[in-house]
Amino acid sequence: MSTTSLIDTTSLAIVFGGTTAATVLRCGWRECVTTITEIGQLWGERFDAEQARAELAVQVQEIRRDGILRATPHFTGDAEFDEGTDAMIRTRSIGSLIAAHEKHKSRRGAMSSVAVRLFAQAAELAPVFGMVGTLVALSRLPGGVSGGSDFTGAIAMAVQTTLYGLLAANLFFAPISRLIERRARAEENERQRLVDWLAEQLADTVSRPAHREAA
DSSP: OOGGGGOOHHHHIIIIIHHHHHHHHHHOHHHHHHHHHHHHHHSSOOOOHHHHHHHHHHHHHHHHHHOTTTOOOOOOSOHHHHHHHHHHHHHTBHHHHHHHHHHHHHHHHHHHHHHHHHHHHHHHHHHHHHHHHHHHHHHTOOSSTTOTHHHHHHHHHHHHHHHHHHHHIIIIIHHHHHHHHHHHHHHHHHHHHHHHHHHHHTTTTSBOOHHHHHO
16 A cells, blocks of 8 residues: 555645644634744743753752851753742741742643643544545535445545544644643752752751741
8 A cells, every 4th residue: 555545635634734733723823823932832842950060969968067047059951940039038937939930830730731731622623524525525425326436536535634634633732732731740849859959958047937837
């Protein structure tokens, strides 16, 4: 069987074009823009926990040596930890570090959730548009079974659109949704471990939040 016989631009346009249009209409442009940002990060530079820890270790040593009052922020290039350590030094409280972490964690979680939902939505819609393509193809069937090439072409398109819908859902949209979810979870775990490590290293030097002391 020729590979080119499996490729039909009309079927592809119905499945992918229809799925994309319906997803945009259901989710809205704002969620689409957020999803594009998340997709860009999949192939962009990942959070390097070891590098961030090495940078923060310098800050920890300075605070232990000179005290929190004399410490100056060391910027790591990561917005969360730069903001968190700056607030911690300014307020002399680990609570400020944790608050900054929670704020950024909430923002990242909201963005990744939007992207996960959007691709999950697309995975649900793709088979639907596969069926739409099938119905379009069947509507083009000639009146009699002796339609020759027209009959064969309509049947082929009906099968292909169904196939494209299933493949798009299970080999494209759904896997990307899970990939975004897994990567977001892995990064949050790394960041949480780093925040816990930093708080532990400075436990004897920087004050804890009041509610933790009471506990």
